[in-house]
Amino acid sequence: MHDKDPTAYGLITYLWVTGLAAWGGLVSFYRRVKAGESSFANLFELIGELATSAFAGLITFWLCEAAQFKPLITAALVGISGHMGSRAIFQLERWAQARFGHRDHEGDGKNG
Template sequence: MTKQHFLNSIAAPKPTTLVGFFYLMHMPDKDPQNYSLLTYLAFTGFALWGGLVTHIQHIRRHKKKFLWREAMMQVAISGFAGMLTSWLCWYMEAPTPLAGFMAGTAGFMGSRALELFEKRFSKFVE
C-alpha cells in the first residue's frame, strides 16, 4: 500500500458517495498558501495547547508549583514542533484534519518531537 493510497483511504470521502463527489470537486491543491489563516491558527493553537497540557501534566506529576515562565518556554517549544509538523504534513500531502492532529500531537511531545526530527534529519544528511 502506497503512502498516498493509505492517506486517501483514512481521510477522504469515497467518490462514489454524494459527499465524496463534492469533496473531490472542491478539494483545494495541497499548497500551504491555499490554507486559510484559520487553518494556520488552528494548527498553531493545537500545538500550543499540547504544550500547555504537557506542562500541566509535568507539574502535577512532580508536584511542582506552576510558573508562567516555564509554561511559556514549553509552549514556545511546542509551537515550533507543531509548525514543523504542519509543514511536514503539507509535504507528505496529508489531509488537513490529519495535519491538525499531528500538529497537536507534536505540540504535546514538544522537545521529544524535535529530537525525533533531528534523528531523522541527521540520517538523511549523512
C-alpha cells in the same frame, strides 16, 4: 499540483496549527505539574513550553502538508508533536539527519 510554500497559508490556518500545538504543550505542562515535576507558578517554564510546542507543531504541519497527509491526520500529528514539545523537535532533527545525511561543515571538523 503546485507546491505550496509557507507564505501560501492563511492566518486562520496558522492560528489553528499553533493553537492546537500549544494546547498539546499546555496538557504536557499540566501533566508535569500534577506529577510534581513543575509548578503552576513557573510562568517562564509555561511560556517556554507553549513556544516550543507551537514551533514543533508548525514544523510538523509543514512536513504533513509536504507529504500530502489528510487534514485530520495532520491535526492529530500537530497535537501530538505539540504535546511532545522539544522531544518532537529532537525526533524531527534525527529524521532530517537520516534523510538528508549528517555532514561536516566544509572540513572544519564541527558536526552540525
